[in-house]
Amino acid sequence: MNKFSKADLHIHTQESKDAFSTPFKILKYLKNKTDIKITAITDHNTLKGAEEALSLASYFDLEVIKGEEIDTKEGHLLGLFLEEEIKPFYSAKEVISEIHRQGGLVIIPHPNGLLNSFSTSDILKVMEEIEGIEIQNPTWIARIGRMKNHSFNLGGLAEVGGSDAHLLSHIGKSYTIFKGEGKEELRSSIKKGLTLMAGENWNFTDHFFYLTNYIKNGLSYSVKTKIVQKLALIKEILKYDI
Numbered sequence: 001m002n003k004f005s006k007a008d009l010h011i012h013t014q015e016s017k018d019a020f021s022t023p024f025k026i027l028k029y030l031k032n033k034t035d036i037k038i039t040a041i042t043d044h045n046t047l048k049g050a051e052e053a054l055s056l057a058s059y060f061d062l063e064v065i066k067g068e069e070i071d072t073k074e075g076h077l078l079g080l081f082l083e084e085e086i087k088p089f090y091s092a093k094e095v096i097s098e099i100h101r102q103g104g105l106v107i108i109p110h111p112n113g114l115l116n117s118f119s120t121s122d123i124l125k126v127m128e129e130i131e132g133i134e135i136q137n138p139t140w141i142a143r144i145g146r147m148k149n150h151s152f153n154l155g156g157l158a159e160v161g162g163s164d165a166h167l168l169s170h171i172g173k174s175y176t177i178f179k180g181e182g183k184e185e186l187r188s189s190i191k192k193g194l195t196l197m198a199g200e201n202w203n204f205t206d207h208f209f210y211l212t213n214y215i216k217n218g219l220s221y222s223v224k225t226k227i228v229q230k231l232a233l234i235k236e237i238l239k240y241d242i
Contacts, residue, residue, distance in 0.1 A: 006175045007038035007186050009067070010078065010109060010134065010162025013049030016069075019166035023053035026171065031060040034172040038183050040080050040162070042067035045088040063183045069109065070095050075118040078107040078134070078162075081187060092122065096129050105190055106130040107160060110142035117142075127157070131190050136161030136197035138173040158190040161197030174199030 011026060012019035021029075023041065030036055041050035041064060050066040057064040067080045071088035072095050079086060079099040086098050099106050110117050111133055123133070134142070142164070161174040177196040178189035189195050 003181055004177055004179055005038065005181050005186075006036045006172075006177055007040070007065075007183075008034075008036050008163050008165070008172055008175045009040040009065070009080065009107065009160055010042050010069070010137070010174075011039055011165045011171060012043055012069075013041060013053070015046050015049035016043040016166070018044070021165075021168050023049055024056060025168060026165075027053060027056055027060040027062055027064075029168045029171050030062055036172050036175060037061075037181070038063045038065065038186060040065035040067040040078075042069045042078055042080075042162075044069050045071055045085075047082065047085045050082075065183055065186075071116070074122045076109050076116045077118075078109050080105045080107060080190075081183075092118075092126055093129070096126060100129075105132065105187065107132040107134055107158075107190075109134040109162065110137045110139065110164070111135075113137075113142045114140070130157065132158035132160045132193075132195070134162055134197075135159040136174040136199050137164050138170070138199060138201045139164050140202065156193040158193045158195045159197050160190065160195055161199050163199070170202065172199075173202060 013023050013026060014020055030039060039062065041053045043049040045068065047066055047068055054064045054066060065080050066082045067078060068082055068086055070077045070079060070086050072090060072092045074092045077092060077095055081104045083102045086095060096106050108118050108123060108130060111123055112120060160176040163170050163173040165171040175198060177198055178186050180189065
């Protein structure tokens with residue numbers, strides 16, 4: 001089979017609390033606005049959004065992977081192809097063990113990023129226990145560490161892309177390319193390290209609309225001030241082609 005397909009392996013629903021789209025709207029957007037046929041719903045520390053999306057997937061002729069972005073002591077981990085929700089705030093090794101117990105795959109998202117991210121030293125400690133690294137993540141948090149991430153992945157881990165979408169307009173900004181069509185072929189490609197990542201970065205407008213959604217939701221003055229400061233920092237970062 002010579003067909004190649006795209007998958008967005010990192011999308012958040014409103015179950016993440018910092019995202020603003022329902023599973024229904026996400027699948028509708030994927031169907032009508034992209035050529036992506038497979039997605040992983042990876043809410044923070046919950047499978048609720050993924051389970052709802054999975055129940056709706058057939059109506060949109062899409063495949064959904066049950067995933068979760070889990071808080072560990074070292075940073076965030078993506079668990080893909082999960083059966084049960086995984087509790088947060090344990091060590092990376094404990095969470096990795098639980099993902100594998102369920103038959104899932106482990107991806108490190110936004111490595112060496114600015115927030116909630118594994119450092120190179122953290123990654124090296126678990127490198128033989130994980131399946132992939134999210135090299136292409138379009139957010140400003142991830143772009144900080146992108147140059148480092150290419151240089152140390154010499155162990156044949158799958159390099160994947162995910163949009164880290166928290167708004168509909170972010171979906172498909174980054175994605176994973178694999179040989180085949182279905183999610184089981186995607187799983188096999190990740191395990192063999194035979195994936196490519198592609199996509200584009202969020203621009204300033206993407207970041208602006210994401211952060212201003214917090215302001216619309218009645219946050220305190222101190223949090224709003226931090227968001228304004230963060231936007232200024234993003235504007236500086238986007239001057240450089242990272």
